[in-house]
Amino acid sequence: MGTRRRTRRTVRSTVVRPRTPGATAVQLLPHLLAAGELGRPSVGDTLDVVPAIYAGTVHHDAVHHGVSGPDHWVVDEFGCVDARGELTTIRLDPDGGCTCRIEVLGAGGWLAPVNWAATQPPEGDGPVHLDGSLYLDPVLEPGTEHGDAVALCRRPFRLAAVRRYRRTLDVPVAPVPLSRFPAPVEVTEDAVYIADLVADRSFDAPEAASGAATTSGAEA
Amino acid sequence: MTTARHRRGGWTSRAEARRSEVTTAQLLPRHLREGLLPAAAVGDLLTATPVIYASEVDRIRCRPERLWDLDEYGTVVACGVPGVLTTDAGDLDALEIGDRVVPVNRAGLESVPDLDPDRPVYVEGSVYLDTDLPPTTGRVHRLVAVRRYRLRAGGRPPRTEPLRRIPGPVGIDDDVFLHVADLVAPDVGP
Numbered sequence A: 001m002g003t004r005r006r007t008r009r010t011v012r013s014t015v016v017r018p019r020t021p022g023a024t025a026v027q028l029l030p031h032l033l034a035a036g037e038l039g040r041p042s043v044g045d046t047l048d049v050v051p052a053i054y055a056g057t058v059h060h061d062a063v064h065h066g067v068s069g070p071d072h073w074v075v076d077e078f079g080c081v082d083a084r085g086e087l088t089t090i091r092l093d094p095d096g097g098c099t100c101r102i103e104v105l106g107a108g109g110w111l112a113p114v115n116w117a118a119t120q121p122p123e124g125d126g127p128v129h130l131d132g133s134l135y136l137d138p139v140l141e142p143g144t145e146h147g148d149a150v151a152l153c154r155r156p157f158r159l160a161a162v163r164r165y166r167r168t169l170d171v172p173v174a175p176v177p178l179s180r181f182p183a184p185v186e187v188t189e190d191a192v193y194i195a196d197l198v199a200d201r202s203f204d205a206p207e208a209a210s211g212a213a214t215t216s217g218a219e220a
Numbered sequence B: 001m002t003t004a005r006h007r008r009g010g011w012t013s014r015a016e017a018r019r020s021e022v023t024t025a026q027l028l029p030r031h032l033r034e035g036l037l038p039a040a041a042v043g044d045l046l047t048a049t050p051v052i053y054a055s056e057v058d059r060i061r062c063r064p065e066r067l068w069d070l071d072e073y074g075t076v077v078a079c080g081v082p083g084v085l086t087t088d089a090g091d092l093d094a095l096e097i098g099d100r101v102v103p104v105n106r107a108g109l110e111s112v113p114d115l116d117p118d119r120p121v122y123v124e125g126s127v128y129l130d131t132d133l134p135p136t137t138g139r140v141h142r143l144v145a146v147r148r149y150r151l152r153a154g155g156r157p158p159r160t161e162p163l164r165r166i167p168g169p170v171g172i173d174d175d176v177f178l179h180v181a182d183l184v185a186p187d188v189g190p
Helices: A002-013 A030-034 A145-149 A206-211 B003-008 B014-019 B029-033
Strands: A024-028 A046-049 A052-059 A072-075 A080-091 A101-107 A110-115 A126-135 A155-166 A173-178 A191-199 B023-027 B045-059 B067-070 B075-087 B090-097 B100-105 B121-130 B139-150 B159-163 B176-184
Antiparallel strands (some): A046 A155, A072 A080
């Protein structure tokens, strides 16, 4: 009896919506949408963006007996990322007196700046394994100091889909396709907004990122 | 671009995260009784050198190569490369964990295993506020909390008592088994 009821409910309410092949899901944070900071691109548009990682957990298994594990980059349909790779520090202001830095993770062919607002960052650069969420941050737009420092991480993406889920304590549910980024008045904190991005090309010169723009000096 | 503008940008880099990090250091009873520690109140700035009093040093084995885990009692587990910190008082043993360099006091070690030079080591111990090193070694910190932990009868968990300042030499009683101070960077508000 119970089985039959569950089956019928599933058939009625679940809409099978396959993910766009090759797409990377990126979270659109409600407070940024509500402030109008992410613009209102439509599905099919090309976005020049730098998806960044909001780090949740730093795992201590990046190096085991002196051997670092293979690179790893997995993003699920909700923009949750699990990545293992090499962390590099980039100076924001190489010529000036500012000690500002930004850390970039190179993992599995991706280059993504990491925001440590929610976790204690690892000590120093080198192999790192972390998970968190992939999101779009207006701080990294071109023309800003942060955005110019991470120019190598920027590449054109095709906006393949935009979805709104209902936020729950567990997995987001009830996806609704949207035609473009929601307007500030439509945005609610009870929703999870996801954009599917398809990269038009790989990064310009990933190997240059670890040579030219890095510093390994002590923090002030 | 200034550091202040960088901080307002809404992006938390490692340096930003580090700036708001709390360092909990133990205040040793002998230092308190002899009045060697600065009489600072919560919110004050003080010049201090947190030092690791190592109780165990070991090869890295399967542990992470870089680790800094300091709890609210001032006990620490750290992995890093042994180094030297040059000060006015001479060279000090230190542990380099990424860009963090912390002096290490090895007085409490009974034995140290054969360690490969330049290979990471594992250090377990406590962080305390040193009073013997010259003040030029220390860095300016802001004192954000002082606590003492008092034994309770009947094997119950110890009682945490917040204090307004680092206590003076009088009134340090024997039921209190631990005093700690929480330190942050000086530009973090009181």
